Amino acid sequence: GEDVEQSLFLSVREGDSSVINCTYTDSSSTYLYWYKQEPGAGLQLLTYIFSNMDMKQDQRLTVLLNKKDKHLSLRIADTQTGDSAIYFCAARSGSARQLTFGSGTQLTVLP
Amino acid sequence: ETGVTQSPTHLIKTRGQQVTLRCSSQSGHNTVSWYQQALGQGPQFIFQYYREEENGRGNFPPRFSGLQFPNYSSELNVNALELDDSALYLCASSGGTNRENNEQFFGPGTRLTVL
Secondary structure: OEEEEEOEEEEEEEEOOOOEEEEEEEOOOOOOEEEEEOOOEEEEEEEEEEEOOOOEEOOEEEEEEEEOOOOEEEEEEEOOHOEEEEEEEEEEOOOOOOOOOOOOOOEEOOO | OOOOOEEOOOEEEOOOOEEEEEEEEEOOOEEEEEEEEEEOOOEEEEEEEOOOOOEEEEOOOOOOEEOOOOOOOEEEEEEEHHHHOEEEEEEEEEEEEEEOOOOOOOOOOEEEEOO
């Protein structure tokens, strides 16, 4: 089955860019997602990308997809303290019902 | 437009008991998925309901069961609770259009503690 991997921790200074990386194993994954989870809360959908795209930009967020290497990244420009949270990468193949999540990356934004 | 809601927020049970968790899907959404998120891990798919029928199941034992009602709200039932069932249980809803089917919106979760 699908396996999704992420690094566990990332620290950045306020105002810098953050880049969170993710790899997945199933080459038939057609949708790749980024979710944000703040302490004690559910998951907030940030953005997602279809596998026939290389890049998607949405305000401060840029998603890059390298299908050949099965690598996904989320760049947050001008990172703010309010961006401190756990970020989850998730993958879904076209016919699958479920999302397969990574273990999450804890982003800490330092003042 | 109301988002996904879940009840209760927190629950404490003892081993061997049974529990029912509830989820109201986002307005207009006909599909509900349930996930279990253990501490420090990503959510794991339990099952999905579409128009009152189970529509896919993850690697969870039969003591995890569910229902979906005509208004598309859903219940997750867990029998014979075990200590390892302690987790945050998340419900996600998605909609009827192709675009909305690609987007799963999560509720705030129910924190279950099994003692």
